[in-house]
Structure formats: C-alpha cells, structure tokens
Amino acid sequence: MCGSTENKSTNDTSRDQPVAPVVSSTTTSNAESNSSTSKLEEELKVASRLRKFSFNDLKMATRNFRPESLLGEGGFGCVFKGWIEENGTAPVKPGTGLTVAVKTLNHDGLQGHKEWLAEVNFLGDLIHPNLVKLIGYCIEDDQRLLVYEFMPRGSLENHLFRRALPLPWAIRMKIALGAAKGLAFLHEEAERPVIYRDFKTSNILLDAEYNAKLSDFGLAKDGPEGDKTHVSTRVMGTYGYAAPEYVMTGHLTSRSDVYSFGVVLLEMLTGRRSMDKNRPNGEHNLVEWARPHLGERRRFYRLIDPRLEGHFSIKGAQKAAQLAAHCLSRDPKVRPLMSEVVEALKPLPNLKDMASSSYYFQTMQAERIGSSPNARNGVRTQQGILSRNGHQQQRSLSIPNGSHASPYHQNQYPYQSPRPNGKP
Numbered sequence: 394m395c396g397s398t399e400n401k402s403t404n405d406t407s408r409d410q411p412v413a414p415v416v417s418s419t420t421t422s423n424a425e426s427n428s429s430t431s432k433l434e435e436e437l438k439v440a441s442r443l444r445k446f447s448f449n450d451l452k453m454a455t456r457n458f459r460p461e462s463l464l465g466e467g468g469f470g471c472v473f474k475g476w477i478e479e480n481g482t483a484p485v486k487p488g489t490g491l492t493v494a495v496k497t498l499n500h501d502g503l504q505g506h507k508e509w510l511a512e513v514n515f516l517g518d519l520i521h522p523n524l525v526k527l528i529g530y531c532i533e534d535d536q537r538l539l540v541y542e543f544m545p546r547g548s549l550e551n552h553l554f555r556r557a558l559p560l561p562w563a564i565r566m567k568i569a570l571g572a573a574k575g576l577a578f579l580h581e582e583a584e585r586p587v588i589y590r591d592f593k594t595s596n597i598l599l600d601a602e603y604n605a606k607l608s609d610f611g612l613a614k615d616g617p618e619g620d621k622t623h624v625s626t627r628v629m630g631t632y633g634y635a636a637p638e639y640v641m642t643g644h645l646t647s648r649s650d651v652y653s654f655g656v657v658l659l660e661m662l663t664g665r666r667s668m669d670k671n672r673p674n675g676e677h678n679l680v681e682w683a684r685p686h687l688g689e690r691r692r693f694y695r696l697i698d699p700r701l702e703g704h705f706s707i708k709g710a711q712k713a714a715q716l717a718a719h720c721l722s723r724d725p726k727v728r729p730l731m732s733e734v735v736e737a738l739k740p741l742p743n744l745k746d747m748a749s750s751s752y753y754f755q756t757m758q759a760e761r762i763g764s765s766p767n768a769r770n771g772v773r774t775q776q777g778i779l780s781r782n783g784h785q786q787q788r789s790l791s792i793p794n795g796s797h798a799s800p801y802h803q804n805q806y807p808y809q810s811p812r813p814n815g816k817p
Contacts, residue, residue: 442517443513443517443527443528443529443530444481444482444528444529444530444540445482445529445530445531446477446482446529446530446531446538446540447482447531447533448531448533448536448538450477450482450483450484450531451475451484451495451531451538451540453484454475454476454477454484454485454493454495455473455474455475455495456475456487458471458473458497462474462475464494469496469498469499469508469509469609469611470496470497470498470499471496471497472494472495472496472497473494473495473497474492474493474494474495474543475492475493475494475495475540476488476489476490476491476492476493477490477491477493477528477540478490478491479491482529491528492543493528493540493541493542493543494540494541494542494543494544495538495539495540495541496538496539496540496541497537497538498536498537498538506537507611508611508612509537509539509611511610511611511612511613512527512539512609512610512611513527513530513539515587515610515613516610518584519578519579519583519587519610521574521575521578521582522574522604522606523571523572523574523575523578523604523605523606523607524575524578524579524606524607525541525542525544525598525606525607525608526541526542526606527539527540527541528540528541528542541608544598544599544600544606544608545599545600545601546598546599546600546601546603547598547599548594548595548596548597548598548599549568549572549594549595549597549598549599549605549657549661550593550594550595550597552599553594553660553661553664554594554664554666559664559698559700559701560661561701561704562701562704562705562706562709562710563742563743564603564742565661565662566709566713566738566741566742567603567604567605567742568597568599568603568605568661569605569657569658569661569713569738569741570605570735570738570739570741570742571604571605571606572592572597572605572607572654572657573654573731573734573735573738574735575605575606575607576589576592576607576650576651576654576731576734577730577731577732577734577735579607579613579650580647580650580730580731580732581730581731581732585615586615586647587613587614587615588613588614588615588645588646588647588649588650589607589610589612589613589650589653590612590613590614590629590645590649590650591609591611591612591613591629591631591634591653592607592634592650592653592654592657593631593634593653593656593657593667594657594660596608596609597657612629614645628640628643631667632667632668633656633666633667633668633678633679633680634653634656634657634667635649635652635653636648636649636652636653636725637652637723638725639652646725647730647731648725648726648728649725650731651720651725651728651729651730651731651734652720652721652725652728654720654731654734655680655716655717655718655719655720655721655728656679656680656721658713658716658717658720659679659680659683659717659721660679661713662696662697662698662710662713662714662717663679663683663696663697663698664698664699664700664701665679665682665698666679667679667680680721683696683717684718684721686714687714687715687717687718688715688718693710693711693714694748696714697710697748702749703747703748703749703750703751703755704747704748704749705747705748706741706744706745706746706747706748707746707747707748707751708744708746709740709741709742709744709746710748712737712741713738713741716729716734716737716738720734
C-alpha cells in the first residue's frame with residue numbers, strides 16, 4: 394500500500410541475491426547509520442550530474458507523500474508528484490520550480506535494492522531524448538528514493554487501453570519511432586551496450602508532445618562483451634513480451650528487446666493487449682493470434698484497431714505490420730537491428746493515405762459489420778472490461794504466484810512495472 398514511506402519495516406526475504414551485499418537497515422546508533430549509508434553509496438557508480446536529496450526534502454516536495462500527490466503504484470513502490478528548485482534539491486511551493494516524479498522503494502528486500510541500484514547506475518550514465526531523465530536520488534538509512542523528470546501524459550499503456558478516446562494513428566507511429574530510438578541508443582550507441590529487458594507499453598512514458606521516453610531500468614543488463622554472444626541470466630520480464638528463446642534458455646541478447654518491440658508495435662496496431670484472458674479462446678496471446686494475419690492482405694485489415702474507424706494510413710499500417718512480423722521472427726538472428734527499425738518507422742507518422750477513403754477498406758468494413766452487427770460495440774465493451782479489471786501482467790517470469798495490490802491507483806501513472814497479482 395502507498396502512503397508515507399516512514400515507519401515501514403524492512404523484510405529482506407527476497408528470492409534473488411543482490412548485486413553487492415546489502416547493508417542491514419537495522420541500526421543501533423547514529424554512527425552505525427552513517428556507516429550503513431556510506432557503504433550503500435559505495436555500491437553506486439553514479440554520475441556526478443545526479444543530485445543527492447535528503448529524505449526530508451523529498452517528504453516536503455511531495456507534501457508528506459500525501460494521497461493527492463500519488464501518481465501511481467507498482468512493484469518498485471509508489472510514485473508521487475513533487476516540486477523542487479530548478480537547479481537544486483530544496484522543496485518549493487506546488488506549481489512552482491521543477492515538477493518531478495518521486496519514486497519510493499518498497500521495503501521488500503534484496504531484489505528491490507538490486508533493481509534500485511540498476512536504475513541509478515544505468516540512468517546515472519545514460520542521457521538521451523528518448524530515455525526518461527533521472528534527476529537524483531536519496532539514500533538515508535533504509536530509505537531509497539529516485540527523482541525523475543515529470544512526464545505529463547503518463548504511459549502508452551494508459552492511452553492505448555484505459556482511455557475512452559483512441560490514440561490517433563500518427564501519434565501511435567510517433568511514439569513507436571521515439572521508443573525505437575531509445576532502444577537503438579541502448580543497443581548501438583551507448584558507451585556500453587545495454588539490454589533493456591522490460592520493454593512494454595507501461596514503461597513507455599509520454600511528455601506533453603507525445604515524445605516517448607523509456608522508463609524503469611530496474612531489470613536492465615549490460616550487453617555481452619568481447620566474443621560472447623549472450624548474457625545468461627535469471628528469466629525476468631513480463632509475460633507476453635519476453636522473447637521465446639530467452640524464456641526457454643535464459644540467454645539474453647539485444648534481439649530479445651527487438652522481439653518485445655515487435656509485441657508493442659502489434660499492440661499499437663491492434664489496440665489489443667499482449668495477453669488478454671478476456672478475449673475469446675485462441676485470441677488470448679496477441680502474437681499467436683496475429684501471426685496468420687500479418688502477411689495476408691484481406692486478413693491484414695482485421696488486425697487494425699477498429700476504434701480507429703479507418704483513420705489510419707494503409708501504406709503505413711502495412712509497413713508497420715511487416716516490421717512487427719520481422720521483429721517477431723522466431724529465429725532471433727533474423728530480427729532487425731533497432732537502428733533498422735528506426736529507419737523503417739521514420740516515414741510512417743507523416744503518411745496521409747487514409748483507409749477511410751479507400752473503397753477496398755469500406756467494402757471490408759461493410760462485410761465485417763454485416764457478419765457481426767455488434768463488432769464495434771464488442772470491442773468497446775471489451776475495453777470497458779479491461780478498464781474495470783485492470784491488466785494481469787507479471788514482471789517476474791519465474792515467480793509462479795504471489796499476491797500484491799493492484800498495480801496502479803486511479804491516476805494510472807506507471808513509473809514502475811506491476812508485480813504478480815495472484816490472478817491466474
């Protein structure tokens with residue numbers, strides 16, 4: 394549950410071992426407390442550009458972590474809206490200074506600490522327009538918090554699956570291009586290649602102009618070095634997005650991220666979730682349902698989100714579907730590089746050949762409505778079901794069960810991925 398981050402007990406009974414030894418948060422004196430904090434800081438390889446906040450500063454910046462400041466809740470902890478000095482760390486009056494998102498760490502043991510460290514160490518070094526900016530951090534005793542730039546439009550997941558109005562086609566393609574640029578930077582341009590490992594709609598955040606930025610680097614890994622072809626790691630990620638060869642072997646490569654990108658592109662094309670138990674049998678897994686439609690013209694139109702009502706580029710949708718199929722190749726070596734994905738996506742936001750003016754598409758629509766009078770209403774009802782029930786994604790593929798609170802509260806502002814929620 395969210396609320397004040399004070400007075401929470403620590404409980405280090407995690408299934409994972411941390412990156413480095415975690416110092417016990419149980420302290421018997423101020424000297425020991427200071428020693429704990431300094432040892433924790435030694436684990437950080439943070440860039441000097443990050444600001445170091447006191448816990449009290451962040452408490453005041455978020456108005457004591459009050460419920461009205463809550464932006465979202467996920468597996469990492471809760472995210473609160475706050476206001477700080479433009480170039481400092483002191484709290485300021487709401488609506489002034491710099492608006493930030495303050496992420497708190499649930500006191501749930503070693504795995505949380507490991508992810509917190511990964512987040513600071515990766516985003517402390519990585520700067521790119523399509524990665525969310527980490528402004529600073531706080532370590533005091535058992536308190537660990539992160540301070541990010543505020544992303545006013547929330548997540549792609551929110552816009553695709555929780556809003557009444559459909560996200561326009563050109564904006565979908567703009568978001569796809571921005572997210573692809575973020576992954577391409579991590580794989581091919583960063584000083585040390587990075588595998589993101591948790592690419593999905595809830596981790597793509599949007600600024601006021603719908604520019605996409607990747608958030609949540611808690612599962613990111615350094616890519617293979619030298620003559621190594623992959624990184625061997627515990628299988629973690631989110632059901633429906635993780636590449637099949639990674640799930641089966643634990644061998645992680647940048648092509649695992651490319652597969653996840655293909656899934657998200659398919660979600661943007663179809664308006665369907667990667668995994669959706671509310672769909673009819675045979676349609677629960679988006680990738681398996683979509684595969685036969687991707688390369689065939691008559692079936693292809695049935696892929697496109699019916700809520701767009703023909704307001705999409707025919708050529709753009711065909712190219713996006715071909716690209717998704719390429720990214721979703723069962724053989725990882727056949728998948729494109731993310732830089733190639735970026736080049737393929739660049740023209741798509743600006744194409745104007747709208748399907749609604751196509752005779753062929755109008756005929757298809759008439760056929761569809763003729764065979765299923767309630768087709769469009771059914772989709773809207775489906776969205777309503779999703780909206781009420783929330784989603785049933787899982788972050789750790791290796792955790793068979795678990796019980797956690799709903800991943801987000803009303804504002805649906807996910808700066809962190811959902812944990813397993815115990816639903817089948």
